[in-house]
Amino acid sequence: MSERKMRVLSIGAHPDDADTSAGGLLTKLKRKGWEIRLLSVTDGSAGTYRKEIGGQELKLMRRAEAARSGARLDARYDVLDHPDGRLEVTLEIREELIRYIRRFKPDLIITNRLNDYHADHRNTAQLVQDASFLLTVPCICADTPYMEHMPVVLYWHDSFKKPYPCQGDVIVPIDDTLEDIVQHASCHECQYFDWMYWPDNTELIDWPREQQIARLRDRFDRLFARFRREYDAEVRAKFGDEADNIKHVEVYEISEYGEEPSQEFLDILEK
Numbered sequence: 001m002s003e004r005k006m007r008v009l010s011i012g013a014h015p016d017d018a019d020t021s022a023g024g025l026l027t028k029l030k031r032k033g034w035e036i037r038l039l040s041v042t043d044g045s046a047g048t049y050r051k052e053i054g055g056q057e058l059k060l061m062r063r064a065e066a067a068r069s070g071a072r073l074d075a076r077y078d079v080l081d082h083p084d085g086r087l088e089v090t091l092e093i094r095e096e097l098i099r100y101i102r103r104f105k106p107d108l109i110i111t112n113r114l115n116d117y118h119a120d121h122r123n124t125a126q127l128v129q130d131a132s133f134l135l136t137v138p139c140i141c142a143d144t145p146y147m148e149h150m151p152v153v154l155y156w157h158d159s160f161k162k163p164y165p166c167q168g169d170v171i172v173p174i175d176d177t178l179e180d181i182v183q184h185a186s187c188h189e190c191q192y193f194d195w196m197y198w199p200d201n202t203e204l205i206d207w208p209r210e211q212q213i214a215r216l217r218d219r220f221d222r223l224f225a226r227f228r229r230e231y232d233a234e235v236r237a238k239f240g241d242e243a244d245n246i247k248h249v250e251v252y253e254i255s256e257y258g259e260e261p262s263q264e265f266l267d268i269l270e271k
């Protein structure tokens with residue numbers, strides 16, 4: 001009998017969050033043979049300034065783009081039907097997530113922290129947190145078999161300082177996956193090559209695609225090099241002399257609501 005693959009579920013609010021926010025770690029886990037699943041809690045239908053495509057047309061576009069990015073990770077990318085920009089923390093969605101997570105049975109969940117500028121991000125984090133605690137409780141959503149073990153839950157990095165900055169509990173060197181992150185993001189054309197240029201850089205919308213991708217590559221290069229500098233103490237504590245060879249890192253915080261990861265589990269993520 002073949003051994004069960006380890007499973008990671010990345011949950012974001014919008015159809016480009018789950019893959020691009022953890023693109024380095026997900027690529028590494030794919031290379032290590034993990035099964036990857038991506039989930040967007042909202043339909044992404046509001047992510048544009050073009051009112052003529054917002055709604056149904058954008059929703060379909062974003063599902064197609066998410067599927068393309070998921071394919072790069074050999075992953076199914078599910079997009080739930082909750083309207084973008086209007087996500088609320090409800091019992092109904094919490095139980096939808098409990099059932100979804102239980103059916104996939106992840107060893108690891110990755111998601112947003114609870115503090116964030118976007119209400120959809122905050123509410124996704126709250127929903128995942130509320131669902132996580134109940135995954136192992138048999139009488140909740142009793143129609144879907146409960147999980148016997150809690151997964152580890154990680155939060156991907158954000159730059160918000162209040163109430164406290166993201167803790168560098170897990171440091172993932174990503175020098176060999178930086179290009180994969182660029183390619184995942186490039187699948188989301190309506191976001192990275194249009195919506196994100198609005199309203200301050202709209203002249204970039206007409207740039208040739210290769211030039212746009214080069215600009216994106218430069219942006220990610222600088223972002224993950226900044227994380228490397230900001231979390232220098234954590235990188236040195238974990239990697240010792242090897243730290244000098246590490247130029248780019250992803251940073252994750254461990255959620256207190258998930259299983260406490262063992263050192264062996266952390267080694268899989270970080271090495």
Ligand SMILES: [Zn+2]
Pocket residue numbers: 013014017118121
């Ligand atoms: Zn988002």
